[in-house]
Amino acid sequence: MPELPEVEVTRRGLLPHLPGNRITRISWSNKRLRTPIPRKLLGREIAGERVQTVDRRAKYLLVRMMSGSVLVLHLGMTGRLGLFPGDAPRARHDHLRLLLENGMEVRFNDSRRFGAILVWPAEEAAGLEEQFNKSKGIEPFAEQFTEDTLQELAARRHQPIKTFLMDSRRVAGIGNIYANEIMFAAGIFPETPVDCITRPQWQAIVVHCREILARAIEAGGSTISDFIGSSGKPGYFQLQLKVYGRAGEPCTRCATPIEKRKTGGRATFFCPRCQQPQ
Numbered sequence: 087m088p089e090l091p092e093v094e095v096t097r098r099g100l101l102p103h104l105p106g107n108r109i110t111r112i113s114w115s116n117k118r119l120r121t122p123i124p125r126k127l128l129g130r131e132i133a134g135e136r137v138q139t140v141d142r143r144a145k146y147l148l149v150r151m152m153s154g155s156v157l158v159l160h161l162g163m164t165g166r167l168g169l170f171p172g173d174a175p176r177a178r179h180d181h182l183r184l185l186l187e188n189g190m191e192v193r194f195n196d197s198r199r200f201g202a203i204l205v206w207p208a209e210e211a212a213g214l215e216e217q218f219n220k221s222k223g224i225e226p227f228a229e230q231f232t233e234d235t236l237q238e239l240a241a242r243r244h245q246p247i248k249t250f251l252m253d254s255r256r257v258a259g260i261g262n263i264y265a266n267e268i269m270f271a272a273g274i275f276p277e278t279p280v281d282c283i284t285r286p287q288w289q290a291i292v293v294h295c296r297e298i299l300a301r302a303i304e305a306g307g308s309t310i311s312d313f314i315g316s317s318g319k320p321g322y323f324q325l326q327l328k329v330y331g332r333a334g335e336p337c338t339r340c341a342t343p344i345e346k347r348k349t350g351g352r353a354t355f356f357c358p359r360c361q362q363p364q
């Protein structure tokens with residue numbers, strides 16, 4: 087499932103190609119994604135418009151048009167975007183195709199259809215974006231992502247720290263894989279209640295959260311050349327995972343076997359020696 091780094095890598099893959107280009111034609115499948123494809127709005131607000139830039143907020147890509155309208159894409163579980171020559175053979179599960187005036191085509195492929203395509207019309211975009219931002223947690227690379235903010239967000243809560251980090255209303259873009267890795271890097275037992283996290287631990291979370299996400303983006307960025315014309319994955323991370331998926335294997339720090347359990351319904355991997363309950 088794409089997490090923040092994969093979405094950011096996709097954004098960086100699109101950035102050299104979309105801004106300045108006009109979308110001359112839009113085609114869609116007749117399948118329903120997580121929400122129905124907004125055909126009327128795509129035709130009215132996006133077709134024929136010129137792209138200004140591509141931003142990211144949480145795990146959403148915001149393709150901004152010069153007109154002010156915004157095409158909002160969420161990759162869901164299996165969604166991916168690729169750039170292809172317009173006449174390249176289409177793939178099964180291509181649900182949206184944006185033909186650019188330079189002959190290239192952006193394709194949104196999603197086999198499980200948990201992704202979403204939304205359009206914010208120009209005249210309502212500012213209000214809709216404000217509302218959207220309110221529903222999303224803090225960005226790990228934002229300036230306000232500090233131990234103070236996190237401690238404040240966690241006040242009077244008792245949920246496990248790992249579950250808290252994965253709550254998209256509190257922190258944006260961190261899924262199960264990175265949450266496990268961040269907890270290991272910070273040396274924190276993943277089921278520690280958030281209101282018991284100490285100040286140095288919050289500091290460690292901030293540092294490792296950014297460090298791990300940045301490394302994953304970099305790893306994805308190194309495979310970005312695969313992006314164009316690729317029918318495969320657009321630079322999925324090749325980060326070396328230290329705990330995720332490694333139950334029973336030796337900890338990279340102390341060689342104790344990594345343990346696995348369920349936290350809030352999600353698989354948690356941790357080293358029982360390096361990440362002790364406090």
Ligand SMILES: [Zn+2]
Nearest residue numbers: 337340357360
């Ligand atoms: Zn260990």
